[in-house]
Amino acid sequence: MLDIRAIRSQPEWFRRGMERRKADAALVDALLLADKRWREALAEVERLKSQRNKASEAIAAKKRQGLDASAEIAEMRRVSETIKQLDEQVREREAEVQRLLLEVPNIPHDSVPDGDSEADNVPVRHVGDKPVFPFEPKPHWELAEALDIVDFERAVKITGSRFVLYKGLGARLERALANFMLDFHVSNHGYTEMFPAFIANEESLVGTGNLPKFGEDMFKLEGLPYYLIPTAEVPLTNYYRDEILSARQLPVKLAGYSACFRSEAGSAGKDTRGLIRLHQFQKVELVKLVAPETSYDELERLVQDCARILDALELPYRVIEICTGDLGFKETKKYDLEVWMPAQGVYREISSCANFEDFQARRAGLRFRREEGARPEYVHTLNGSGLAIGRTVAAILENGQQADGSVRIPKALVPYMGTDVIRREVK
């Protein structure tokens, strides 16, 4: 959510921001109009309330002295009636401002490259050497099925399409990756491990920006104001919702493992095979709450924290900077980490790291005080996937595959896996 007062004082800057990110600059004007209407009604009703408060005092004083106050009371009866009507109007107009505010996207940071779409994203660096195979590399779903470590077909029977079931060393690999990633971020990067509920309420989803606009992307619990979380970002970012932190608590760095549920509405036909696009996947998510002036440095560090996992897993990847036109609703700046998938010969997004500045903080009431007695300020929030586990499994399978269909396990994972290779179990 943007700052309505900032919009009032420099509308032109916000219009330009909307244009940069290919959003409708008229949103700004709609907002300004609604805001003006609200403030007009508010000023009027507050004036009347002030009058009423003074009159009430006078009435009380008269009564204490045993004097008759029925004339004043009759007068105030009328004023109160007007106040009641105006209050209703103020409520409606304020709700309108709020409604608009909740649907207006964030403004890109100055440093973000201009662009219209995905095609204009800018590669920042490539890391690691792509593996060279003396054979035709297989896609991960073929490897996995041959190794009998993932069962797509039966998962469909049990639940439905776009669900999966891990089995044997596949299940172990999922678990190993979760443990490895959490351990890594906790001990090397100073994050606090969190294990949240996988269901969140509407307030939390409004806080992170998933509601009111993107309800369709989530699974809602029938008849309840609850949703399956699309990412641990939701519970982690909302952890301190409506609280005021002290400056010394910052930066807050949280690492949470969770299942993530996405309805993938509108993605029919995309990535229908394998572990890339599912209704449920697991992920270790990193969330930071930081002092505003540090948030862009913290973003760079966040990208590094996530990239270290790929380094440790010996997976080749690239870092790309997302252009203004491809930026998400709530982001001011974003980097994606894309892992190399040899069978398809493409880089696939495996992590997304973004700064939201005070966009979420404003929605979720995340504030801090610089010092005792200072006015509360909004923190900046950031998050990044560190990493998406399903896609990591896919990358390990494809990059680690060997001529006989077995898969080499990265050294860092061996202690967690208890083996350095996955091969077909012979029964």
Added chain:
RNA sequence: GGAGUGAUGGCCGAGUAGGUCGAAGGCGCUCGCCUGCUAAGCGAGUAUACGCCGUUAAGGCGUAUCGACGGUUCGAAUCCGUCUCACUCCGCCA
């Protein structure tokens, strides 16, 4: 799921025959004084949001907030209704 109790400021805790209560008191915290350290003591201060005025300042004015919402009333922390949450006991369960 059944029965009961309760929700006041950073914390504890007053305040129910409605009026001067944003709210006594204590603790904590901040600043100052004092004390040859520490402790104690003394004084002052110590919520948030929004609107208006003001140089997007200092500051001033106003409105709202005593779990939430709604009602009664000229006026509600105080009365009425609904809801939410917490705690206790019973049942059930991992």
